Amino acid sequence: MKMLRLVVPVVLLSAASAMAQQTGLTGKVTDASGAVIAGATVDVKQAGASTFHTRSNGDGSWTLPSLPAGDYLVTVTSSGFSTMETKISVLVGQTPSVDSVLPAAGGSTSVVVTAEAVAIDTTSSAVAGNITPQEVQGVPINGRNYMSLATLVPGVRINAITADVPVGSASESGKFQITMDGLQVSQDTAGSSFGQPRFSQDAIAQFQIITNRFDATLGRSAGVYVNSQSKSGTNTLHGGLFGYFRNDALNAADPISKTVLPFSDQQFGGTLGGKIKTNKLWYFGSYEGERQPSTSTSTPLTTNTVFTNPGLLRLNEYLGRGDYQINDKNHILLRGDGFTYNSNYLGVTGSADPSRAYQGTRTSYGFTADWNSNISSSLVNDLRVGYHHFGWQNLPFFLSMELILPTSTIGGPYNYPQIFSQDTQQYRDDIFWLKGKHSIKAGAEYIYTAHGGFFQQNVRGRVSACSSSKTLVSTPNINSATQTSYNILFPTGTTDFANWNLSAISNYCNTGLTYIQGFGNFTVDVPRSILGIWLQDDWKVMSRLTLNLGLRFDDDLGAFTGGPKLNNGLLVPKGNDNNNISPRIGFAYDVMGDGKTSVRGGAGIYFADVSANQIIDQQIFNGVSTIQASVTGTNGSVNLANPFGGGNPAANPAAYTQAVQPLAQDAKVPYALQASFGVQRELPGRIMMNADLVHTRTYHDWVRAQGNLLVDPANPQRALNANAAMTATNVAAGLNCGNGSVALQTPTAFSAATKLVCNQAFTNVQQFFTPAGAGSVYDALQLGLHKSVAKYSAGIAYTWGRTKNSTEGPFYYPNKPFLKDIKSEWANGTDDQRHSLTVNGEYKFPLGLSLSGLYRFGSGLAYATSTGGSNSFGYAPSFNRTLANGAIPIAAGTTCPTGSTCFSTYAPVSKFKLDTGIGNYVMDRNTFRGIAYHRADARLQETFPIHERYKAIVAVEAFNLFNHSNYSAYQTTANNLRYGLPTTAGGGGVLEYAARQLQFLVRFQF
Structure with missing residues (x-):
């Protein structure tokens, strides 16, 4: 509060800005x-x-x-x-x-x-697309998530909008922001898979997506910006009630299971807007609810029978807004919103065991206040203040340890419960000054974000490695997954933790067991003070030519320094990256001087937002305030009922090697260079066309590397707390780090001069780096056409694009854990989709009948690949693309050459290349391509007038009308017999990939 009292006066008195574009x-x-x-x-x-x-x-x-x-x-x-x-x-x-x-x-x-709704802006060089009010209401959306309409904008290359983010998972880290009525609402505690605030489609008036080169008034995104606007009241009373209903009775069969999947969904709500005082004071409110009962089905190995459990998803979305015109120069807006999500049974599908079940909740609420004041004919001020809360919880039903057995995983997830919250205060003020040929926007913002919560990783214990070839006494081998064999380990079932046979479990893991347990304070407390200052001048050099000149500075105080100062030798950041200055320049030229043709282009620097996830991991998993103590053993030597012999690891952390997750000392804010050149043109027939060549190059992106494996011991940042330097000769002689703290490479992986530093204090140092070689590049041609008249509207969005990257985000492990090798990771990004096309349209027939539709095409996406086998670096198979022990890849079923070590692959042998630096074959990254995506959605609607202002609407919607088989996941593990086959379609919970579904709707509007 002391900081708040200091900051508010400064912001209110400053010439500041942080509104949406x-x-x-x-x-x-x-x-x-x-x-x-x-x-x-x-x-x-x-x-x-x-x-x-x-x-x-x-x-x-x-x-x-x-x-x-x-x-x-x-x-x-x-x-x-x-x-x-x-x-x-x-x-x-x-x-x-x-x-x-x-x-x-x-x-x-x-x-x-002016009849055309999409007017050409001949003074802006930003590359953006708008979703008009007609499209918000007229385009059929599977799931009523308004953000799904983002695919109508050229440059949005994603088939399914998940977690309310219009970018792919590999592009989301710091590369998008979402604003509502000019203030940011997107959460940045962790990745978008944990959700974003939701707003009812009926509460959204319209929105804009900027895909390249927004001006200096916007920041904290190295990629896409979404500007949304809520509906408001008017002098005329307006509103309505609606209901959307569907079940599986008329659905088509899932293309993988070959059966109609159970499905039921009901969405309902209403809006009301009007006046309190004519031309003075207005109100608007909306509510939408959703109920989606479901049945979780799995075939767990512990029972070898089909397990089912009912579940229910419940969502509620609220929004209220008031607008007040004090006089013709002063206007005030006040908006509040809320969102709740509760799914009461998750985590048990496929072959998952019932003991893995958990409940997931999300909560979001906040308010925005805006005061717009025309100080004079040349000076306008716009002050915004807001607060927003976002939080989620993942709560396990069974508070047991987690057992990773050879054939399945049993017990409550090791990293649950997850309880996270983000509370954000925003203070922003715009000042606009029209001076001659200059339209100047100057500004600053202050955002205070408090990340809090509780993240008890491994506090109930986890058997993280268990290998065995043992057959249980009087039972078949556990690998046969029979009910009899599991009865010995879990005599009264896996969900009854009190009666687990811990002695039998320990004895079963005869060739190796690692038990890990967390101790200490797992409270999350990461405060961040975020500052932004900018100056934008849209200079009309000539009557037809406008230069967009911008300069912005951002500083995120707390982005790298959250958490305790460490005393265990780990070199973590001592300060923030304070050099985030981003110049931006663009031009817009009205070719004919009639406002119908604009040639535009420019370039600029854009700094990313920094997710708190990495900071939180450093704060909690640091070996100081918390420790992850571990013991190893074989043949029952680890007593799982008392693994530390009555000792308290938290009282003597030095006695245990630990796993930690620090930030690199030189971590910095990733940034992107964005550039574009294009044209907007009004064609005959009031058809609006845009064509843009765009380029985005991201630098110093996030990657996670194993800090124990280091090749530059002379660099103190990399050396951490080193106490041994290993050469190839040492390794060949059988020397190692002495405590099993790292799985060293084979001798062939080293040259004689290469040194490997071993950090004996830690079993694993999963360190977050932002090296120069980590980044991405996106080049594209983005084309759009749009026409709207009284009877019909139509639009086309096409993108040819190419995405290359060397990291998929902060939690991506490079195949080789040496930072000097990060450049060898460059390959297709998993968001690489070369061609994407969206066509939408609506036609209004006589007598209230209308037909609207949407077609989406996407060429095959790239998917991550792995060998599925062991490697030389000690990485899990899911991160591995390097063959161990000099193995050569051969097609499965063929004979290995005499004297050679071979790896049988179901992937094409051509996907493997010899890395002469280490002498091993490496599987190419992200080279598997899925099949093309096709989806056609349609709505047939009839409107019945009841009175001059009242009408009833009934409609039927068909999603994936032609029932094309679309798949969201494939088997891409090279040693798997099913390599290349799809594994998930609509059963993954993503509606855009589902087989054909029908939905019925009724609306009453006035």
């Missing part, structure tokens, strides 16, 4: 001869709502730079001239120009109608 109107007033008219009165009336007022300056120019998107009537008057009225629709993030030529007094009032 500018939405507004600008214009110039002249007479019939072209002479400018200074002091003309400009009234801008939003349909059924607020009126904004300004005057033209000495150059005849005027601007209202901070407006809600919507339909407007612009009225320009001046003494001695007739009045000019212009109707125009303004979309989120656009600032179209409304130039008025006033006829001499005595003429009739002139009315100019």
Whole structure:
């Protein structure tokens, strides 16, 4: 609170800005001869709502730079001239120009109608796409997640919008932000798989997605920016009720299971908006609920029978908004929102054991306040204040240790319960200054984010390695997975932890058992103070040419220093990366001077957001405030009922080797260079076209490496707490780190001069680095067409793109754990989709009948590949692409050459290359391609007028109308007989991959 008292006055007094990309109107007033008219009165009336007022300056120019998107009537008057009225629709993030030529007094009032909703912005060089109000309501969406409409925008190359993020999983780390009514709402505690705040589709008016080169008023994203706007009240009462219903009765069979999967879903809610006082005070509210009963089905090895359990997903989404026009120069907006998610039975599918079950919840709520003030005809101020909370919990049903047995995993997940929260305060202020040919936006922001929670990893204990060839007495081998064999280990079932036969389990792991348990304080407490300062000048150098010049500075205080100072020799960051200065330059040229053709381009630097996940892991898994103590043994030597012999590892951490997850001392904020060149054009027939060449190159991205395996012992950052330097000769002689702290490579992996540093204090140092070689590159051609008239609308979005990267995110392990080898990781990213196409349209027939549809095509995605076998680096098979012991790859079923060591692969042998540096074969990364994705969705709707203002709507929607088999996952492990076959379609819970489904809806609107 002391920090809050210091910061609020500073922010309120500063010339600051942090709103979403500018939405507004600008214009110039002249007479019939072209002479400018200074002091003309400009009234801008939003349909059924607020009126904004300004005057033209000495150059005849005027601007209202901070407006809600919507339909407007612009009225320009001046003494001695007739009045000019212009109707125009303004979309989120656009600032179209409304130039008025006033006829001499005595003429009739002139009315100019702009019918096209998507006006060309000839002053901005950003590459963006808008989802119009018509598309928000008219396009069929499987699941009613408004963010799924992002695929209508060129440059969005994802078949399924999961976790409310319009980018792929490999691109999400710090490369997107979501704003609602100008303030950020996206959570950055951890990856998007943990969710984002949700808003009802019926509460969203429209939104914009910027895919390349946003201006300096926006930051903390190295990729995509989403600007959303909620609905507001008007002078006319409006609203309605709705219900969407479906079950599996009319669904098609899943292409993998060959059966119709159980499915039921009901979504319902309503909206209401209107006036409290005409032209003064308005309100709007919405609610949407969802109930999705389900049945979890698995065939666990512990029972060898089908296990089923009922479940229920429940969602609630709330939003309330008020708008108040104090006078024609001051407007206030206040919005509150909430979201709850509860899925009461998760984690038990496929062959998972019932003891793995858990409950998942998410909660989000917050408010936004905005005060927009026209100080003068050339000066506008916009102050925003907000608070937002996001949290989630994953709670295991069975509080047992976790056993990783050769054939299955038993017990409550080792990293649950997970209890996380993120509380964010935002203070932002815009000031806009129109000075001659310069439209200046200057600003600063302060964001205080507190990441909290409780993350007790391994506190109940975990058998992390258990190998055996032993046959249990009087029973078949456990690997036969029979009920009889498991009865000895779990005599009353796996969910009855009190009666597990721990002695039998320990004795069974006869050739190796590692038991790990966590001790200490697992409370999460990561505070961050985030600052941003920027200056943007949109300079109209000539009447047709605008330069977009921007400079931004960001500083995330706490991004790298959260958590305790360590005293165990680990060199972690001592400060933050304070050099995040990002210049941006662009141009927009109105070729014909008629506002119908804009050539645009430019380049800029964009710093990423930093997820708190890495900081949290350093705070908790550091070997100081918490320890992960382990013991190993064979043939029953580890007493799982008392693994530490009554001792307290937390009281003597030095006696145990530990696993830690620190940040590298030189960690920094990743950043991207974005560049583009393109054209927007209004074609005949009011067809809007855009074509852009875009380039994004990300530098110093995140990667995780094994800090125990080091090749630069002279560098103290890399050496950590080293006490041994191993050469190839030492390894050949059988020397090692002395305590099993690291699995060393075979001698062939080293040259005589190469040294390996061993850190004997830790079993595993999973260190987060941002090396120069870690990054990504995206090059694309993005094309879009859009047309909208009274009877129909249509749009096309096509992207040819290529994505290469050397890391898939902060928790990605390179195949070779040496940072000097990170450049060898460069390959197709798992988000690499060369061709993507979305076509949508709606046609309105007579008598209230309408037909709308959406078609989505995506060429085959790249998928991660692995050998599935052991390697020389001690990595788990899921991270391994290097063959061990000099093995050569051969096609499965063929004979290994005499005297050779072979690896049988079901993947093509051509996918393996010899790495001469280590003398081993390495499997190519991400080279498996899935089949192309096709999906056609359609809605047939009938509208029945009840009264002048009331109507009832009934409709049927078909998703994946032609029942194309789409798959979201494949078997890509080389030593697996099923290599190349799909493993997941609609059964993975992603509706966009499901077989054909039908949905019925009813609506009542007024």
